[in-house]
Amino acid sequence: MAEMSPSKALEITQNPEKYTVQERKDAKKVLDAYAPVAGEGGKGSRGQKLNKGGDVTVVSIGVGKMKKKDAKKLTKAQMADGGMAYGKKHMYAAGGSVTMNPGLKALKAKSPEAFNKITGN
Secondary structure, three states, X not given: OOOOOHHHHHHHHHOHHHOOHHHHHHHHHHHHHHOOOOOEOOEOOOOOEOOOOOOOOOOOOOOOOOOHHHHHXXXXXXXXXXXXXXXXXXXXXXOOOOOOXXXXXXXXXXXXXXXXXHHOO
């Protein structure tokens, strides 16, 4: 059977005598996927709790003014300088510093050619 649209499922549930038992079951599944059914022990068809007062969640976006000094507190944290390593500057969000791997330090002392191949310097 092809996908049933919610409008077709609603039509089937409103006029059940015109449709087969299987079509009614399929229509109920489609409608259950779109909205919870009230009256099932305080839970929707997917197990969500239904609120008693019929309240819905609303998202509101507002525009207003605030002082510059307060707005600066809301800005995104800047990247902190982490230092130089392997000829590149490193930046970190939470500060910190970059250090050379002790194994690479030993390799640099032992074989500078191999170190340069690995680090690309």
